[in-house]
Amino acid sequence: MVTRNGSIHLARTLDSLLGQEEKPERVTIVDDGSTDDTPNILQRFERSNDIVTVFVKPDRGYDIRRVPSNINLAWSKTAVLTTEYFMISGDDSIYPPEYAATLLARMRTDKRLVVASGRPTTAGKHAQEHSPSGSGRMVRSSFWHEVGDAYPLKAGWETWLLYKASEKALRVQLYEDLTYEHARPRGAGHQFVYWGAAMGTLGYHPLYAVGRIAKNALTPTLGVKGAVTMLRGYIQSRLGSEDPFISRFDDSLRDHVKKDQVRRIRRIVATVFSPNAWIRPQATAPSRPQF
DSSP states (O other): OEESSOHHHHHHHHHHHHTOSSOOSOEEEEEEOOOSSHHHHHHHHHHHOTTEEEEEEOOOOOOGGGHHHHHHHHHHHHTTSOOSEEEEOOTTEEOOTTHHHHHHHHHHHOTTEEEEEEEEEETTEEOOOSSOOSTTEEEEHHHHHHTTSSOOSSTTHHHHHHHHHHHTTOEEEEEEEEEEEEOSOTTTTOOHHHHHHHHHHTTOOHHHHHHHHHHHHTSTTTHHHHHHHHHHHHHHHHHOOSOGGGOOOOHHHHHHHHHHHHHHHHHHHHHHTOTTTTOOOOOOOOOOOOO
16 A cells, blocks of 8 residues: 555555455555654554554655555565465555455456456445556456566556556456445546556557547546646657656557557447447337246
8 A cells, every 4th residue: 555645544444454354464555755644543553453564755745656666665565475466555445344355256266367456436426437446456466476566657557557467368357346435536636647648658549548538528537627637648648758757668568558449449430330329229018927
């Protein structure tokens, strides 16, 4: 787990992790220089739980670009364990007791399933996601080792992991029947320019990227202003930048991403322009019960 100034929801998150039916072997937290009550909360949990380990970094202000390196630091301190799976969590995610056990049971029966999560909810509303969330994702350790034991330090790091699985013909899954509470509104504290830049670093097809930005413009998380910022980040990344955080991923992965999205675009077009797409089905008389 990575946290910064997360005191409002941190205790509930840690209680939910420690209260899982399938107990974690270790809970490793990196505090990225919190200036609120977060250090005191972490100290209290570390003192009262042998499996909780906390690493504190100096305060350098908030910067989303440090998140992947902090996750990597937490993993490096946990890697001494010979665990088959590990879970990445935010500091504002509250999980039901069966959360980890449910994911692990499904991953153990499907060896091709390498990343999985439940669906996050905020204020009782489901997040509009179609792939495993960044927080609450369970990862198979052997797959993590295979892709380098670390998130890349560039925009799109969370989605990168999912496409690496796809590139290797492995599975990722978001389970609709398993939910958890994401206490902060989705996107709170994010810098939307990097959401757009991530699509550029990963090589998103322009039509797919524009469609995603337009869809997000209609959501309360981004709105039109956030979507414009997202578009700026995408264009900046496409044109190239000296900022290593928005540099491009390798051509092999970018080609895979683009080909996957071209297939999706073609399916959408075929559906929209299907001869039956605009025909309203006629009402039919209810069938008689069969005995």
